[in-house]
Amino acid sequence: MSDTQTGPAPATDGTVVLRQHAEQAYADELAALAAVDDRPRPPSWRLSPWAVATYVLGGRLDDGTVITPKYLGRRRLVEVAVSSLATDRALLLLGVPGTAKSWLGEHLAAAISGRSTLVVQGTAGTQEEALRYGWNYARLLAEGPSREALVPGPVMRAMQTGSLARVEELTRVPSDVQDALISILSEKTLPIPELDDEVQARPGFNVIATANNRDKGVNDLSSALRRRFNTVVLPLPDTLDQEIEIVRTRVASLGASLQLPADLESLSEIRRVVTVMRELRSGMTSDQRTTLKSPSATLSTAEAISVMTNGLALAAHFGDGVVRADDVAGSLLGAVVKDPVQDRLVWQEYLETVVRNRKDWSDLYRACRDLG
Secondary structure (H helix, E strand, C coil): CCCCCCCCEECCCCCEECCCCHHHHCHHHHHHHHHHCCCCCCCCCCCCHHHHHHHHHCEECCCCCEECCCCCCCHHHHHHHHHHHCCCCEEEEEECCCCCHHHHHHHHHHHHHCCCCCEEECCCCCCHHHHCEEECHHHHHHHCCCCCCEEECHHHHHHHHCCEEEEECHHHCCHHHHCHHHHHHHHCEEEEHHHCEEEECCCCCEEEEEEEHHHCCCCCCCHHHHCCEEEEECCCCCCHHHHHHHHHHHHHHHHHHCCCCCECCCCHHHHHHHHHHHHHHHCECCCCCCECCCCCCCCCHHHHHHHHHHHHHHHHHHCCCECCHHHHHHHHHHHHCCCCCHHHHHHHHHHHHCHHHCHHHHHHHHHHHHCC
16 A cells, blocks of 8 residues: 655645645546556546556556555455456455555545545444435434435435445344345445435445455354355465555655654665564564464554654654664554563564564664563
């Protein structure tokens, strides 16, 4: 994943926002792609599948325009995701926390529909109205059931406009609410029994859902619902260097958007933080010589980004502006030690058997030891 947005920017009404939607932040790139895109486009798509993949993965157009990569990962996975959305089946992005599922879903919606904001955030309290529709109860009581009293949800609005809807953390949604999607995805129709009416999806409608595979057993998808999705599993970065590049670009972007007057003078601190994360989650040191215990935390790329961003803030406000071991140690400890008993033992063992014995990590060892 990557984000080159360089600072707070105005929203469509001119107010300054901390983070723009993808279709706003990358409007110039989307327009440049649309101008040169002469390939076939599925109904209602703003760009062809080739152009959508280029927008997500980055590239250089014939006119010299540079398209920045939004997702750093395997090209084929992105191509499969894009092609799935061009069929009658929905897309399920599955992976551990921090694998850029929501990030990728947002950019796919921005490139395909020009709108990434038709979102249902799945929680244990998500009700069926969030996937279907609700009512303006003042009008309902005054006038009775009518189209004017109906309040469409994001999925219904996507059906009406031929756009993509996004459902975040689908497996956290109660099973009976999940099932409301079955008829929508199979029949492309949303019944409104109160009005003896229905909404039929326009061409271009589809759904991108995300799910955390660590939530298995929370609210597993029924076999009927699973059949309505093509599933793409997003892995953690393949190599150390790839993960370092993801963390570097994202931290640089976040630092600019938060206006942190600090610099990552070198990649050394990022390399060390990412190495710690990769070794602890894999249960093996990078040289394959030492077996390690893994903590309960996921230790994903997103955690590494959080550690480095906090280090950037410490260096900016309480240091000399250069990120060092002292700036990342506290957040690194917090990222690893989620369980104060078991995880602390794992961390202490890693600190004494691995970090202590790496001569060029002596400053990180001291900084972590000073925190107790």
